Structure formats: C-alpha cells, structure tokens
Amino acid sequence: MASSHDYNPGPQIAHAGGINLGTPDLERSLWFYRDLLGMEVVAQSDGVAYLRGYQELVHHSLVLTQQAEAKVNTYSFRVKRPEDVELFHQQLTAAEVETVELPAGHETGRGTAIRFLIPGGEHPIELYYDIDKPLAPPELRSKLPTNSSRRRGWGVRRLDHLNVQTSPSTVNQAEGWLREALGFKRREFVMVPQAPQTVMASWLSVTHQSHDIAIGISPDETNGRFHHVAFNIENYSDILRITDEIKDLDIEFGHGPGKHGIGQAMYLYIHDPGSGHRVELYSGGYDIMDPDFAEIEWKLPAVEWGQTWYGNLLDVGPGAKFLETMPSAGLKA
Structure with missing residues (x-):
C-alpha cells in the first residue's frame, strides 16, 4: 500500500469564486x-468595479x-492549491x-489565472488561486473578524452559485465534462421527459452546498447562455423584507x-436595473x-415540488420570461 505521503488527488476546484458582468449602465448597476x-x-x-459581500x-x-x-x-472558480492552476492548464492542454493564460492583475487583486470555454457549453471559465484579502476602510469595518465589512443594505453575505444553460444537443457533453474534468459532483438532476437520455437540468457542487453551479438546457437552443447568479442572504425574513x-x-x-x-x-429572483442580468437572492438550503x-x-410530477x-x-x-437568458463572451473577449 502506498504511503499517505505519496497520495496526490490532482487539481481540484475549491468553490465558485466570481463572475464578471458586463453592464451598459455601470452607475445604475452599482446602485443596485x-x-x-x-x-x-x-x-x-x-x-x-470590484465588489464583495460582507462575509x-x-x-x-x-x-x-x-x-x-x-x-x-x-465565470470564475478558485482552486484548492496554487499549483492547481498550472495542473489544470496541463490537463486542458492535453x-x-x-x-488562455492570464497574468496577475488581469483582474485587480487576483493572481495568475487560466481561461477556457466549457466543451459543449462554451461558457468562459477562469480558474485562479491567488487573491488579495484587503481590509475594508475603517468606516465600513466590522468588529467581527470573520466579516470583511459591516452588514449593510439587504445584506449580501457572499456569492452562492452560478446558473448557466446550453443547447439540448450539447448539454450532456457540458454537464459530463464539468464532472469528469473539473470534479463537480452531481447532486440533483432532471432528465427531459420526452428524451430521458438528455439532461434537462443538473445541480453540481464541490462543496457542502447542493450546487456551486447548475447547468440546464437553453430554450432557444443556443450555447453559452447565462440564467442567473445567486447571492447568499442570511435569513428567510430578509428575503421577505x-x-x-x-x-x-x-x-x-x-x-x-x-x-x-x-x-x-428560499429564493427571490430580481433583475439588475443597469444590465437586466437576473439575480437570485438565496437563503437557507441543506x-x-x-x-x-x-x-x-x-x-414528473414531483419535479414541480423541486422547482x-x-x-x-x-x-x-x-x-x-423566467426562461429568458443572457449571452456569455467568447474565449478572448
């Protein structure tokens, strides 16, 4: 039996790390x-502009x-170790x-990264490890050391998950690739009733959450579609407020x-008034x-309870309207 010191799990994704949203009205989006x-x-x-939640x-x-x-x-994901960026690069190249290799500072505060398109999905993914951890200015700083700033406004704690879509003809390829190449685990899923070999939607994670990313079929049969980004809110009562x-x-x-x-x-879907991007405010979960x-x-018919x-x-x-999606950029945009 090999020594535990010889064990290397290979490169791994740690969690959903970020999203870069293009907006025609930056000031309106910032207000939101x-x-x-x-x-x-x-x-x-x-x-x-670069933003973060209060945790x-x-x-x-x-x-x-x-x-x-x-x-x-x-769409960005942080990896578990600094070397995992290069190891994923090697696997993708093979x-x-x-x-595409991205230098440190390509995104302010973030280290070197790689970018590629999900095979079948064509969504632009960036993987990185190094990222700065700045203190908030004194007027925003919390007395809680686990908070980056005081809780303000509607109280977004953190980015929770990403939800994307692609065409029915490529969704199996894209969903399978996320599991096989990036190590996401399928947690819950729905198949197309009329085509039971085709994924309708799949919720995948590498963390304790039910999903860090979800992928489903695009109703207009196009690839690279964005449905929503979810931000975590602490309490159900906050959603009602x-x-x-x-x-x-x-x-x-x-x-x-x-x-x-x-x-x-618990969920609430609203839209960024500067761009129209759909945002889910998300609280709880198992x-x-x-x-x-x-x-x-x-x-069917239980899938209605799932929704x-x-x-x-x-x-x-x-x-x-809930089926409407937004486009994603290409590899070198």
Whole structure:
C-alpha cells in the first residue's frame, strides 16, 4: 500500500469564486449591488468595479464592467492549491481544450489565472488561486473578524452559485465534462421527459452546498447562455423584507418569494436595473456532509415540488420570461 505521503488527488476546484458582468449602465448597476444589496466596492477604475459581500474576506466576487452589451464576460472558480492552476492548464492542454493564460492583475487583486470555454457549453471559465484579502476602510469595518465589512443594505453575505444553460444537443457533453474534468459532483438532476437520455437540468457542487453551479438546457437552443447568479442572504425574513421594499423601487421583479425543493433554499429572483442580468437572492438550503451522498433524480410530477416547494410555481412554459437568458463572451473577449 502506498504511503499517505505519496497520495496526490490532482487539481481540484475549491468553490465558485466570481463572475464578471458586463453592464451598459455601470452607475445604475452599482446602485443596485452597492447601495441596495450592501456589497462593498473594493476597487474601481476605468469603467470596472470590484465588489464583495460582507462575509467575503477576499478582494472580490463580483466584477462590473461598463460595456455596450449586457453579457457575462467570465465565470470564475478558485482552486484548492496554487499549483492547481498550472495542473489544470496541463490537463486542458492535453485534452486539446484551448486555454488562455492570464497574468496577475488581469483582474485587480487576483493572481495568475487560466481561461477556457466549457466543451459543449462554451461558457468562459477562469480558474485562479491567488487573491488579495484587503481590509475594508475603517468606516465600513466590522468588529467581527470573520466579516470583511459591516452588514449593510439587504445584506449580501457572499456569492452562492452560478446558473448557466446550453443547447439540448450539447448539454450532456457540458454537464459530463464539468464532472469528469473539473470534479463537480452531481447532486440533483432532471432528465427531459420526452428524451430521458438528455439532461434537462443538473445541480453540481464541490462543496457542502447542493450546487456551486447548475447547468440546464437553453430554450432557444443556443450555447453559452447565462440564467442567473445567486447571492447568499442570511435569513428567510430578509428575503421577505426585500420583497416588500422592491415594490417602491424601479427594479424588475422576477419570481418569488418561495422555497425550492431542489436545494431547499428560499429564493427571490430580481433583475439588475443597469444590465437586466437576473439575480437570485438565496437563503437557507441543506448541507451535504456524507462523502457517499447519492445523486437524486426528480421526475414528473414531483419535479414541480423541486422547482417550488412553496410559493407560486415558476413559470417555465413556452415563452415564459423566467426562461429568458443572457449571452456569455467568447474565449478572448
């Protein structure tokens, strides 16, 4: 038997680390994320702002980029060890996945990274390890050392998960690649009833959460689509308070409040008024502690409970606004 000192699990993903959202109206988006959601602007220059939630000790999890088109520029994941960036680069190159090397500082406060497109999904992914951990300015600093700043506004704690979509013809490839190449574990999933070999939606994680990323089929049969980014909110009551307050604000209301059966968290979907990007405010959810947790398949008619355990059912019929998605950038955008 090999010594435990010889064991090397290979490169691994630690968690969902960030998202770079292109917005045609940066000031309006900043008002939404900074003033309403209470995120801290850690740095801002040349039409780019870096923000974090009040329990994120790292430099940022959200990048807002002023640009003509509202699209997702990148989806980022932090790896577990500094060497994992290079090890993933080697694996991707060996698998003939085109990869771009990014120097330290490509995103302010972040170290070297690599970028590639998910095979089949065509979503631009960045992997990194090194990231600064700046203190908040004194006027925002919390007395709690586990908080990067005081809780303000609607109280976004951290980025929770990403939700993307791709075409029915490529979704199996993309979802399988996330599991096989990046090590995500399928936690819950739904197959297309009329085509039971095709994934309709899959919730995947590498952490204790039910999902760090979810991927499903795009209704308009295109690749590289973005459905929403979720930010974690501490309490159910906070979700209800936000629901009440947005009625007095010029913000597009999406769906909720309600509770998902899949993931078991309370949700509220709203839209960034500067860009139209969909944002889920997400509270609660179950934790996965068992190393042998068995993936769970949802089938009709119970899948309706998976979508909404309580609250109004999500409208997922033909032409439903909840099915609308936003584009992602290419590899070298």
